[in-house]
Amino acid sequence: MPRTYLTRSAPDTGEVEHRRWMFRHPAVIRITHWVNALCLLVLLMSGLQIFNAHPALYWGKVSTFDTPLLSMTSTEDDPPKGVTTVLGRTFDTTGWLGSSPGADGEPADRGFPSWLTLPSDQDLTGGRSWHFFFAWALVLNGALYLLYGLFSGQLRFRVVPQRDQVRHFAASVWEHLTLRFPEGDEAKRYNVIQKLTYAVVLFVLLPVQVLAGLAMSPAMDAAFPFLLTLFDGRQSARTVHFVVAALLVLFVVVHVALVVLSGFWNNMRGMLTGWFVIERRIEPTAGDDVREHRA
């Protein structure tokens, strides 16, 4: 049996036998989760605003203006076409990337469209103000989460796979792909893929994202030249920052999709109030019942 030290005495709700309340998310986890969600959203949108000031990416120390890895441009046509070039391949992205309607509805030359940027108009300094404020918020909030998680045991519960989970890794992948979600005792803990994903986001993507952001600062490069070595130059760091942002978006999309698919209201109640319902398939074997009461 996995340890389920998170269960607290559940409120007497008179629920039917196969539903059990579990207190899953302590207040610090809930608050840092939502602050983090807000930070990621603002950082993404203000980041795209900043990107739009020079919508091209390069590798190395400097910008090789003629050979970008990615660029978003507009043509001289009337109306202009949006053209996106990725690794030498060109795509027509009119209306989305390169050229898209601005606030007045007229086509504007801009990398990402106005509904994806913060502020929505072209406003580099506005975007920078939002970005730096929420970058500080993300880092401080993340530090609080990690410290609390470390000392409360929450982090281990959330990201470290247990031995039996590692053994049944392949089976878990299959369950995940077929969207079969664990029930009963198994639902009390995070599954192995979930834990590994959170671990990658927490200990790889977010730290790399912060470091790549710092590597773009000329003052930070003076203080910590290893930042440039780490990313192979400032322009590479900018590219890494962009790619990791995309990976974080991918994580959020999958995360939200799984929240919806595995019981939207239960998950939302869990992250808002802490209380989560464990559903049990009714399998009338005496042993199961005993086990459940023990848990």
Added chain:
Amino acid sequence: MIQPPSRRSLLLGATAAAGTAMLGGCDRLGEADWFRRTLKTGEDANLFVQRLLLTERTLAPEYAQADISPWFKPNGTEDPPDKAYKALARRKFADYRLEVGGLVETPLKLSLAELRKLPSRTQITRHDCVEGWSCIGKWTGVPLSEILDRARLKSQARYVVFRCADTMDQGEDEGAEGDGTEDVSSGGNASPAMTKQSGGGEDKRDSGGQQAAEGSSASDDAPVRYYESIDLVDAFHPQTILAYELNGKALPVANGAPLRLRLERNLGYKQAKYVMRVEVVESFADIGEGKGGYWEDQGYAWYAGI
């Protein structure tokens, strides 16, 4: 028959509407004074922390000859429209004199030949534009500290202001025949030579800045020329030089001839081009709109270490 909207399309519509409202709300929030001040605390924190991390002598990375960019992208003003500047440029800046004044014991006037006789520093460094791109160039010039030491600062001295030749915003006055921008060019008043890639959309902050300029009496009829300011920590940094050479040749007009500031631990917009006068002050509150620089007056942060 009008089909009643499905639950899904209602939900999608509601989400889109909520998203739009949120975005509009964020825009309005971003324009509220108290909120803008709150956001700015992030940039204040950048200055505070970076000043803690960097000593006065910490050098920006320097690069090898092989790293020099084949083309050093000029940005902002690339050819100052001002008649006085054009006259200087025609005579290859033979009549150019750098003025050093303000809170100094000995005001100076230095020709290019005199500047070249002062101790010099050559550095291969990376230039980072606030827009996101970078170029590496080899700069040769006089360390600003050499000039300030000769002029001898008065005890009230706190900031060094660079007054430039290039007109940014037209006044009623003569003197310029077009406008341009310097080093930051994401704006509505960007120079026509700007790369289209950089997005020619309207920059709200710029138009706001212009309105503000129209509103204040000081700038009603005088053209607004580029200016910048740095504090004494940056002014006496060993890599802070007034450069007269780029890649071993006289500084081209597009890159700020005859003299430009190199401030290697900062973004490009701090590194004033076409420097005419170095002015030592106690406060920059009375200069321009009072924020310490042309782009600062348009909303950019005074500290540009990130």
